[in-house]
Amino acid sequence: MPAPLHARRAAGKRAGTMSQPLIIAVPKGRILAEALPLLAAAGIQPEAAFSDENSRALRFATDDPEIELIRVRAFDVATFVAHGAAQLGIVGSDVLAEFGYSELYAPVDLGIGHCRISVAEPADMAASDDPRGWSHVRVATKYPHITSAYFAKRGVQAECVKLNGAMELAPTLGLAPRIVDLVSSGRTLSENGLVEVEVIAHVTSRLVVNRAAMKTRGRVVPLVEGIRRAVAERAA
Structure with a gap:
């Protein structure tokens, strides 16, 4: 089980090894419950605090030290990713159509949130x-x-x-x-x-990616492919 996020940041700073993690923005509510198994199948498990209903935290570590999750309102996922505050996100096609951010690429239909x-x-x-x-x-x-x-x-x-x-x-x-x-x-x-x-x-809900991050962050493309495989395996 990963250490709490604040502890990991402090340890990373002391060791001088803290790099910028990839941030995945996920929506609160029903879609999140459907998305978590897909993330798990792609190797992304959030820290225990993520499931704590009494927690007010919005940013969480995962079992991958280079990936963190933020939990925000569904309509805000697209904004966080479009402006580069998060590199990936899960958001409904309704939000994408409403805002039409050119900075977003939606490579995977997750087939959830119908x-x-x-x-x-x-x-x-x-x-x-x-x-x-x-x-x-x-x-x-x-x-x-x-x-x-x-x-x-x-x-x-x-x-x-x-x-x-x-x-x-x-x-x-x-x-x-x-x-x-x-x-x-x-x-x-x-x-x-x-x-x-x-x-x-x-x-339906889509995996969205910041276009600039797709080109500049090496972990993004493998992560997208991992989630794509998880969707395909679930549908098989």
């Missing part, structure tokens, strides 16, 4: 609504770019109200009659009186 970006509205509205007749929509969403682009292709003007959560409240409180959000089982929509009326895109 869900979809959908348009939803109150069930009573949907009973008589026909999306083919829309010319203007007011939508609450955390995906204004994806939403606007989707409706623009259909010749529909989209007025987006940016929210970061609690999207399902928007129709009931009069903020917007429709929402665009991630849907997995559909249970949250159902419990808030909403139904899906259109699917914009299907989503």
